[in-house]
Amino acid sequence: MLQSMGMSNDLKKASWLMGVHTDAAYWDDCAKAYTLIYNPTRGKIDFFECIADKISTTKLAKFLAVMLIENQQKGLHRKWTAHSQGGIILTRAVELVNQRGVRLEGQRVSIHAGGNEKTRAEKAFKQAGITIDEIKRDHPNDLVPNLAGFNDLSPGSFLRSMNSMFLVFRDKRPVQASPHTLPFLSAECAIRHLQMNGYQRKAERLAKHTMKELGLL
Numbered sequence: 001m002l003q004s005m006g007m008s009n010d011l012k013k014a015s016w017l018m019g020v021h022t023d024a025a026y027w028d029d030c031a032k033a034y035t036l037i038y039n040p041t042r043g044k045i046d047f048f049e050c051i052a053d054k055i056s057t058t059k060l061a062k063f064l065a066v067m068l069i070e071n072q073q074k075g076l077h078r079k080w081t082a083h084s085q086g087g088i089i090l091t092r093a094v095e096l097v098n099q100r101g102v103r104l105e106g107q108r109v110s111i112h113a114g115g116n117e118k119t120r121a122e123k124a125f126k127q128a129g130i131t132i133d134e135i136k137r138d139h140p141n142d143l144v145p146n147l148a149g150f151n152d153l154s155p156g157s158f159l160r161s162m163n164s165m166f167l168v169f170r171d172k173r174p175v176q177a178s179p180h181t182l183p184f185l186s187a188e189c190a191i192r193h194l195q196m197n198g199y200q201r202k203a204e205r206l207a208k209h210t211m212k213e214l215g216l217l
Helices: 011-025 045-055 059-073 085-099 118-128 143-148 155-163 165-169 187-196 200-213
Strands: 002-005 034-037 079-083 108-112 131-137
Touching (some): 011 079, 034 059, 079 085, 085 108, 085 118, 143 155, 155 165, 187 200
């Protein structure tokens, strides 16, 4: 049984999207079902919820902390996949569990394109005894982990993120071209998606960045 959570989508889209992320995170499990922890989107309020769990605590983070403890007490070992705001909520929930002195050995986590600060999340998960399967599945042009998560504030990251911002927030854009929505599989896959959807210049820029990262330029 896999449990996941996401952000800024209606229930129908969230159910489909988190199924895709769960498959990408734990493909070998061939999961036939998963439990979705859904945070209803409320527009601009979503943004303030993200800030709240970074500096304080939301009701959903408290609810998830209780769920984590209950799962542990029942001996239920889950695999958790968090996307976007889900990374922030899960990080805060585990911090709350740590404050109670409860260990979460046997629980596993994968975070995709999380708005959480990675070092803070890693510290919380390791303190709790959670196995981190993936925490860096991020598109290089994704403003959520780069800027909102404070994981890469370099000038290059800022320019790449701003240049691709409209692909994240405009619903009419092809979902395959978004650097944030679907699981990041590889730079080559992301480049092909941009090309197939007519974003040739963006594909060229991403290819150039990738080659620089690999030391080929």
